[in-house]
Amino acid sequence: MPILTLTTDFGLKDGFVGVMKGVIWGICPEARIADLSHSVAPQNVLEGAFVLARACPFFPPGTVHLAVVDPGVGTERRPLAARLGDHFFVGPDNGLFTPVIEATERKGGALDFVHLTNPRYWLPDVSRTFHGRDLFAPVAAHLAGGVPLAELGPAITDPVRIPLPHPEKTASGWNAHVTGVDSFGNLTTDLPASALERRERVLFRLLGREVRGLVDSYGHEQPGALVALADSQGFVEIAAVNGSAAQLLGAQAGDVVEVLISG
Amino acid sequence: MPILTLTTDFGLKDGFVGVMKGVIWGICPEARIADLSHSVAPQNVLEGAFVLARACPFFPPGTVHLAVVDPGVGTERRPLAARLGDHFFVGPDNGLFTPVIEATERKGGALDFVHLTNPRYWLPDVSRTFHGRDLFAPVAAHLAGGVPLAELGPAITDPVRIPLPHPEKTASGWNAHVTGVDSFGNLTTDLPASALERRERVLFRLLGREVRGLVDSYGHEQPGALVALADSQGFVEIAAVNGSAAQLLGAQAGDVVEVLISG
Amino acid sequence: MPILTLTTDFGLKDGFVGVMKGVIWGICPEARIADLSHSVAPQNVLEGAFVLARACPFFPPGTVHLAVVDPGVGTERRPLAARLGDHFFVGPDNGLFTPVIEATERKGGALDFVHLTNPRYWLPDVSRTFHGRDLFAPVAAHLAGGVPLAELGPAITDPVRIPLPHPEKTASGWNAHVTGVDSFGNLTTDLPASALERRERVLFRLLGREVRGLVDSYGHEQPGALVALADSQGFVEIAAVNGSAAQLLGAQAGDVVEVLISG
Numbered sequence: 182m183p184i185l186t187l188t189t190d191f192g193l194k195d196g197f198v199g200v201m202k203g204v205i206w207g208i209c210p211e212a213r214i215a216d217l218s219h220s221v222a223p224q225n226v227l228e229g230a231f232v233l234a235r236a237c238p239f240f241p242p243g244t245v246h247l248a249v250v251d252p253g254v255g256t257e258r259r260p261l262a263a264r265l266g267d268h269f270f271v272g273p274d275n276g277l278f279t280p281v282i283e284a285t286e287r288k289g290g291a292l293d294f295v296h297l298t299n300p301r302y303w304l305p306d307v308s309r310t311f312h313g314r315d316l317f318a319p320v321a322a323h324l325a326g327g328v329p330l331a332e333l334g335p336a337i338t339d340p341v342r343i344p345l346p347h348p349e350k351t352a353s354g355w356n357a358h359v360t361g362v363d364s365f366g367n368l369t370t371d372l373p374a375s376a377l378e379r380r381e382r383v384l385f386r387l388l389g390r391e392v393r394g395l396v397d398s399y400g401h402e403q404p405g406a407l408v409a410l411a412d413s414q415g416f417v418e419i420a421a422v423n424g425s426a427a428q429l430l431g432a433q434a435g436d437v438v439e440v441l442i443s444g
Numbered sequence: 445m446p447i448l449t450l451t452t453d454f455g456l457k458d459g460f461v462g463v464m465k466g467v468i469w470g471i472c473p474e475a476r477i478a479d480l481s482h483s484v485a486p487q488n489v490l491e492g493a494f495v496l497a498r499a500c501p502f503f504p505p506g507t508v509h510l511a512v513v514d515p516g517v518g519t520e521r522r523p524l525a526a527r528l529g530d531h532f533f534v535g536p537d538n539g540l541f542t543p544v545i546e547a548t549e550r551k552g553g554a555l556d557f558v559h560l561t562n563p564r565y566w567l568p569d570v571s572r573t574f575h576g577r578d579l580f581a582p583v584a585a586h587l588a589g590g591v592p593l594a595e596l597g598p599a600i601t602d603p604v605r606i607p608l609p610h611p612e613k614t615a616s617g618w619n620a621h622v623t624g625v626d627s628f629g630n631l632t633t634d635l636p637a638s639a640l641e642r643r644e645r646v647l648f649r650l651l652g653r654e655v656r657g658l659v660d661s662y663g664h665e666q667p668g669a670l671v672a673l674a675d676s677q678g679f680v681e682i683a684a685v686n687g688s689a690a691q692l693l694g695a696q697a698g699d700v701v702e703v704l705i706s707g
Numbered sequence: 708m709p710i711l712t713l714t715t716d717f718g719l720k721d722g723f724v725g726v727m728k729g730v731i732w733g734i735c736p737e738a739r740i741a742d743l744s745h746s747v748a749p750q751n752v753l754e755g756a757f758v759l760a761r762a763c764p765f766f767p768p769g770t771v772h773l774a775v776v777d778p779g780v781g782t783e784r785r786p787l788a789a790r791l792g793d794h795f796f797v798g799p800d801n802g803l804f805t806p807v808i809e810a811t812e813r814k815g816g817a818l819d820f821v822h823l824t825n826p827r828y829w830l831p832d833v834s835r836t837f838h839g840r841d842l843f844a845p846v847a848a849h850l851a852g853g854v855p856l857a858e859l860g861p862a863i864t865d866p867v868r869i870p871l872p873h874p875e876k877t878a879s880g881w882n883a884h885v886t887g888v889d890s891f892g893n894l895t896t897d898l899p900a901s902a903l904e905r906r907e908r909v910l911f912r913l914l915g916r917e918v919r920g921l922v923d924s925y926g927h928e929q930p931g932a933l934v935a936l937a938d939s940q941g942f943v944e945i946a947a948v949n950g951s952a953a954q955l956l957g958a959q960a961g962d963v964v965e966v967l968i969s970g
Contacts, residue, residue: 206741216464258926310925364486
């Protein structure tokens with residue numbers, strides 16, 4: 182039972198996502214398709230990369246992940262497919278897969294990349310502005326249906342990578358970064374919670390406010406309180422209980438979080 | 445062909461919903477999954493409860509309904525599964541299933557509840573902040589795949605219930621309540637249309653405006669007119685023809701609707 | 708493997724879309740269902756018609772397209788099903804299918820229409836306000852499951868058509884029209900790119916701004932630049948590179964685009 186996921190910045194109002202499903206089912210009728218997000222900020226490759234990297238490990242081996250955040254559509258940027266560990270990935274070669282590539286490297290998984298050049302696996306007519314529909318969706322459907330990666334084009338070894346935020350060690354702790362704002366207004370950061378061994382002795386400073394210690398979960402403080410906790414990916418998250426930390430603080434991706442660890 | 449539904453306050457931008465589908469298909473690959481809503485207002489248990497209760501009766505027997513509006517995630521609140529009539533329900537024990545429980549009681553259907561304590565049916569690692577992915581989704585998938593309810597944990601008989609709005613009888617009619625605002629701006633109420641036998645003799649007053657009588661459908665008045673009619677659930681609804689009654693009136697859930705019935 | 712698509716103005720927050728899937732799977736459990744859009748502006752039949760017409764050609768033969776933008780629900784407007792070419796369509800008879808009908812006529816495809824009058828293929832109780840759930844969804848599911856069109860009601864030959872925008876020839880070129888704004892803020896128009904043979908000699912004027920020539924794709928100009936190009940349907944599109952042309956220009960559907968072709 183082939184499974185595909187879709188991650189795009191297409192929005193849900195124009196039918197752009199639905200039309201890709203039509204193309205996929207025309208090629209691989211038995212495919213199950215899960216939407217990860219279609220509300221990635223337009224052309225924000227890094228945001229799309231994080232959405233995909235956080236969700237994909239929870240899918241079964243063999244899943245094909247189709248991701249299209251593609252400001253360079255119709256230019257020289259290469260169309261790409263890859264096997265990273267036991268999952269497949271299809272999309273533009275613009276760094277969108279960097280976090281998954283790095284995670285696969287850390288785990289010692291297999292990494293194979295191909296440049297999509299074989300038009301046999303595309304729609305007959307390929308527009309200049311919608312490769313999601315005309316090129317990536319058919320390739321993903323063929324992969325899901327069992328076409329070998331090597332059939333799709335020649336192997337390459339230099340996929341584009343984008344710089345990812347990483348926390349910096351300081352004399353008194355870390356400088357971490359807000360990596361995103363979820364729909365509850367919780368702030369994700371790039372600091373693994375495992376970096377903070379003695380959790381009561383930590384102080385977070387961002388945007389003029391301080392948060393002391395790590396709590397176990399939202400419900401352990403009063404509504405409105407600003408708290409820090411380990412998020413569902415194992416990273417430190419700043420949240421306002423039953424509220425929006427992003428609104429309360431005026432925070433956004435890229436903001437620095439000073440992390441001070443005392444004796 | 446197992447069917448699951450999903451109702452959450454997760455939004456659609458972060459991949460939280462998609463990741464639950466990955467978990468479900470990893471356990472029950474043949475499952476069909478229908479999204480009911482992921483735009484429940486954050487932590488609004490009552491709103492989520494109504495969305496679920498209105499939609500679930502239209503699904504086939506055996507459907508598993510997964511609902512997660514869960515301000516108490518990671519605290520002592522119990523995780524729950526239930527058989528209510530011929531459907532299954534999985535989610536936090538915080539009142540989210542109250543309208544379905546009451547409807548099942550009115551119909552004399554079976555009601556069985558279990559406290560989810562058997563980790564065999566969860567993901568190996570359960571985070572403190574995302575039980576939707578780590579606990580409820582796997583349990584729902586196992587139920588859909590045929591695991592008996594009793595396998596999931598011990599029976600309980602005291603699920604949390606939340607107070608639901610009900611209309612109050614007055615000397616001249618009813619005091620009803622706005623129970624929600626749909627995406628057209630129509631106002632749903634808690635007054636069954638069947639309570640109004642002689643429909644031409646009724647007057648609705650809310651927020652300084654009056655609406656006289658019940659019409660059969662939107663198209664029977666001019667665009668912009670404020671009308672009352674029986675909604676698709678059999679309750680009285682206040683609507684602005686081809687417009688938004690909520691905007692026109694500044695109405696919101698909880699507002700009182702005076703219902704005056706004349707001789 | 709039957710495939711259905713859904714196009715509505717129902718929004719995604721109230722469960723109206725999910726409940727239709729419950730009805731469909733109750734009748735045709737093996738159906739695959741693709742959402743095209745549920746964010747059509749309320750009661751905007753023309754916008755829904757374009758979303759459907761642009762997406763449906765990319766679905767396999769036999770697909771059943773269910774579309775409900777239905778300001779006249781519960782009035783005398785007829786419920787309709789049709790075979791247009793090798794696809795099926797179900798929805799209100801209010802012009803929603805006009806672009807598909809015209810496209811089918813241009814290609815010389817088959818056109819068969821029936822007035823949905825046979826309640827055997829509806830839910831037992833049909834509300835006055837939600838034919839999407841009670842009448843159109845069950846009919847679409849039965850069609851997907853193999854019930855012949857002629858079973859559903861008597862043939863008709865006069866489906867409602869709405870006027871569609873078309874570009875007007877002028878002395879110096881064309882007066883085209885903005886037909887929509889996609890979620891990127893790109894402006895679609897009604898002018899086929901094939902009408903502009905010598906693409907360097909064309910000048911577009913709208914809302915006080917000028918755009919010279921047609922580019923191949925977004926990535927061929929600097930971010931922020933206003934460009935014209937052929938969209939993925941073969942029509943002229945006005946876009947702001949990595950930005951929103953709609954915001955930049957204050958443009959909306961219906962605005963005139965002067966197209967000047969020089970010697």
